[in-house]
Amino acid sequence: MSATPQRHRRTRRLAIAALTATAGAGALVAAALPAGAAVGGGQGTGRTVDVQLLSFNDFHGTLEPPQGSSGNVTERQADGTTKAIPAGGAEYLATALREARKGHEYSVTAAAGDMIGGSPMLSGLFHDEPTIEALNKLDLDVTSVGNHEFDEGRAELRRMQYGGCHPVEGCFEYGKTFEGSEFKYLAANVTDEKTKRPLLSPTYVWKKDGVKIGFIGVTLEGTPDVVTAAGVKGLKFGDEVETINKYAKELQRQGVQSIVALIHEGGLPASGAYNYDCNTPGAGAGISGAIVDIAKNVDPSVDALVTGHTHQAYACNIPDPAGNPRTVTSAASIGRLYTDTTLTYDRKTKDIVRTAVKSPSTANHVVHRNQPKAEDITALIQRWNALAAPVAxxxxxxxxxxxxxxxxxxxxxxxxxxxxxxxxxxxxxxxxxxxxxxxxxxxxxxxxxxxxxxxxxxxxxxxxxxxxxxxxxxxxxxxxxxxxxxxxxxxxxxxxxxxxxxxxxxxxxxxxxxxxxxxxxxxxxxxxxxxxxxxxxxxxxxxxxxxxxxxxxxxxxxxxxxxxxxxxxxxxxxxxxxxxxxxxxxxxxxxxxxxxxxxxxxxxx
CATH class of the missing domain: 3.90.780.10 (5'-Nucleotidase, C-terminal domain)
Structure with a gap:
């Protein structure tokens, strides 16, 4: 783990409104609670409290609405047909997340890697500094690294975390030094071949009023297969399951029982529609791909898996090794969707009450372009566009x-x-x-x-x-x-x-x-x-x-x-x-x- 101090959490939470959430509104089914146990929901006064987990993945520096068919999501209609819906753009994603947080006293925002890399010119021309600034404004709390975080090598990834001007091109704005991310980058399964130590922090614990949610972040073990050799030189990428299970035990030793894994590896649902029910039984239904085996082997102490890499949309139940249902989600890519998951936290056990997850407790939501733009993100885009204009x-x-x-x-x-x-x-x-x-x-x-x-x-x-x-x-x-x-x-x-x-x-x-x-x-x-x-x-x-x-x-x-x-x-x-x-x-x-x-x-x- 790096010894460099991490500037962290601001004492803010935008868009906190009246505490109106109740145990019945989007909570996980609290069947595991003993008879007579009070359910506090969003009020935070009973035995349980609802924690809102907002998540997304594979943002790839897409600040402006993506062009062409890349900017659509597929929506399944009631009659079985599908419809293409334009979606995405950081101005709209910011608005959507801020609206989603309203009414939630406990809300944490996480991501599953590839926030940067393979980015459009507005971000890529400036080595993704604009995207890190935007994610700070989106109040992202924590993300795993993805394979594209290594496109420019380890030193550049650490600059994204800790700040500083580009070592070759310098500072892009006169008198301003890039400050780095206010959110935490996690790289539990990425270690230095010489020191054997993680490149970045392996875990992060979100805390509020005694509620603790631990996060473990990993990228796919096969990252060297999908990144240039120079980008991963001197680094070793460990097995996802072994790493998550190792750090889950470490979090438990620290007294953290509620754990979410952020995994930059994903699956392939049977349908490309974001609102497809991948829990529907039958031939051709469900989800396949690397994440299925990972989910089936990650320790039951991990309560939810936020995933990415395949750029697919899903919110599925995949049984953990104990046979209990566990939610596994992915929000497509490039800011077109976000996932809203309700985690019911038991103050006595300090763990998540977990049974079968059904909508509305976990669902993907479209980042529609017919909603107001977030003015601060608009200003950010305009500022960087002005710098890029002579070339763009x-x-x-x-x-x-x-x-x-x-x-x-x-x-x-x-x-x-x-x-x-x-x-x-x-x-x-x-x-x-x-x-x-x-x-x-x-x-x-x-x-x-x-x-x-x-x-x-x-x-x-x-x-x-x-x-x-x-x-x-x-x-x-x-x-x-x-x-x-x-x-x-x-x-x-x-x-x-x-x-x-x-x-x-x-x-x-x-x-x-x-x-x-x-x-x-x-x-x-x-x-x-x-x-x-x-x-x-x-x-x-x-x-x-x-x-x-x-x-x-x-x-x-x-x-x-x-x-x-x-x-x-x-x-x-x-x-x-x-x-x-x-x-x-x-x-x-x-x-x-x-x-x-x-x-x-x-x-x-």
């Missing part, structure tokens, strides 16, 4: 329609094709690397490219800020030698292994490559090897090919371990520079670029 508004190119990159369920995305084509063009010349094909990881595409953007530059204009939002990592392109056999293995690793087996990560490919993906089969057999063609010719396993990709993939990121076996690496331009150059070369105001056609990957379902 520069036109890079023109498009004729939306180019989807994230929201589509299809494996092959038009924006993925565009990015791969841009990377191939930037590296195809002999003196630029001689690339014959380019591959792009889908997670590196952070947004759709919207024809009608929120800015004032005019429909169809792609600004530097919008391009940055799509490609914010500034990964350098690597042009490398791979054999045909290695290339085939890379395509197979899209659908196999511990990282991608249950949740395929389909590489976006340049137009020079085509193949068939048969999803009716299992494992590596899903890739039809004799269908793979480069410029119309079959791939030769023994032949060497020049392949362009970003440095994250070249380091084996996202489970593509075979890509680390490359040879003869040449470092080219950044992915963002390649993207902007392609837009400029292939579009104009009179001849905008149309969304690229799909069909490079033939999918059999």
């Amino acid at each position: 508004g520069r036109p890079q190119g023109y498009i004729s329609a939306d180019i989807p990159g994230r929201g589509s369920e299809a494996y092959e995305k038009p924006l993925g094709n565009l990015i791969a084509d841009a990377q191939l063009e930037a590296t195809a010349a002999a003196d630029k690397g001689g690339a014959q094909l380019a591959i792009m990881n889908p997670g590196g595409i952070r947004s759709d490219l919207a024809f009608k953007a929120s800015g004032a530059e005019g429909d169809g204009v792609v600004t530097y800020g919008e391009a940055f939002t799509v490609q914010p990592f500034t990964n350098m392109l690597n042009i490398v030698d791979l054999t045909g056999a290695q290339l085939v293995t890379a395509l197979q690793q899209q659908v196999t292994g511990p990282v991608n087996g249950a949740n395929p990560k389909i590489l976006q490919i340049s137009k020079s490559l085509t193949y068939t993906l048969d999803m009716t089969k299992t494992g590596a057999d899903r890739v039809v090897t004799d269908s793979i063609r480069l410029n119309g010719e079959a791939i030769d396993p023994a032949k060497t090919y020049r392949v362009a990709m970003n440095e994250f993939l070249a380091g084996g990121g996202d489970g593509f371990t075979v890509l680390k076996e490359h040879k003869n690496k040449l470092v080219g331009v950044s992915d963002l520079d390649a993207f902007n150059a392609y837009l400029g070369a292939h579009s104009s105001a009179s001849a905008p670029l149309a969304p690229p056609a799909t069909g490079r990957i033939t999918v059999i379902k």
